Amino acid sequence: MQKQILITGASKGIGFETARILSEDGCKIIAISRSAEKLRHLATTYRHIHTITADITNPDALSIIQKDLEKNRIRLDAIIHNAGLLINKPFSDLTDADWENQLAVNLIAPVRLNRILYTFLNKGSHILHISSMGGFQGSDKFPGLSAYSSSKGALSVLTECMAVEFAADDIFVNCLCLGAVQTEMLALAFPGFKAPVTSVEMGKFIADFALNGHKLFNGKILPVALNNPG
Numbered sequence: 001m002q003k004q005i006l007i008t009g010a011s012k013g014i015g016f017e018t019a020r021i022l023s024e025d026g027c028k029i030i031a032i033s034r035s036a037e038k039l040r041h042l043a044t045t046y047r048h049i050h051t052i053t054a055d056i057t058n059p060d061a062l063s064i065i066q067k068d069l070e071k072n073r074i075r076l077d078a079i080i081h082n083a084g085l086l087i088n089k090p091f092s093d094l095t096d097a098d099w100e101n102q103l104a105v106n107l108i109a110p111v112r113l114n115r116i117l118y119t120f121l122n123k124g125s126h127i128l129h130i131s132s133m134g135g136f137q138g139s140d141k142f143p144g145l146s147a148y149s150s151s152k153g154a155l156s157v158l159t160e161c162m163a164v165e166f167a168a169d170d171i172f173v174n175c176l177c178l179g180a181v182q183t184e185m186l187a188l189a190f191p192g193f194k195a196p197v198t199s200v201e202m203g204k205f206i207a208d209f210a211l212n213g214h215k216l217f218n219g220k221i222l223p224v225a226l227n228n229p230g
């Protein structure tokens, strides 16, 4: 039976590679991001890709996602909450708007999506939150990442809470805290920094974990990093 997997932030970086690898594996992908053009490229280059152009922070867009799944009778076996925003600013320069934007993309959108998508999940499904080492308790912390790391820390703890509540419905929830991966997000936030992992390597790991990780883990916050970076 073909697995059906929804991925947010599939237009580039880690999300793009994860979507590509899962589609090459035979899965049907529901790919979401704001860039219609980049999603079109994904869907025309690879097979089994259904795209929905949406800003996940916009409640109207969330209802478009819901209606699209209903109309196309799509059931889900996994959700990968990969879309993310990184604001790199010293704590004292962060405005209310910065905090609101940071939390809107990295925390509130996954919360709302999980609420909407819950009824589309098959028994035995896997919800996977993509967090960061900055949101992993006890990791090294870096200046400029207080809003980002706090949003990812909240997403990590949300994982533990949801796993407890969803267990009765046979739905598994896990969180991967990634170390540095070479993508546009990293290059913009830390120009010149060279990450030890490519988006293809991380995409492979996430694709495999989304399909199989919940056979061994539930409610877990797992560091995926060679060292202890943010």
Ligand SMILES: NC(=O)c1ccc[n+]([C@@H]2O[C@H](COP(=O)([O-])OP(=O)(O)OC[C@H]3O[C@@H](n4cnc5c(N)ncnc54)[C@H](OP(=O)(O)O)[C@@H]3O)[C@@H](O)[C@H]2O)c1
Binding pocket: 008, 009, 010, 011, 012, 013, 014, 015, 032, 033, 034, 035, 038, 054, 055, 056, 057, 081, 082, 083, 084, 085, 086, 105, 130, 131, 132, 133, 177, 178, 179, 180, 181, 182, 183, 184, 185, 186, 195, 230
């Ligand atoms: N790269 C790293 O070193 C690293 C380390 C730790 C954790 N992570 C996490 O890994 C995930 C992927 O990161 P990445 O490095 O691949 O980032 P990226 O290259 O900047 O890609 C981010 C993706 O999120 C989408 N996105 C952002 N805001 C959105 C919104 N409001 N609505 C819908 N889609 C939105 C973007 O698509 P559009 O612009 O088309 O909307 C894009 O597809 C993020 O959650 C990030 O925090 C990355």
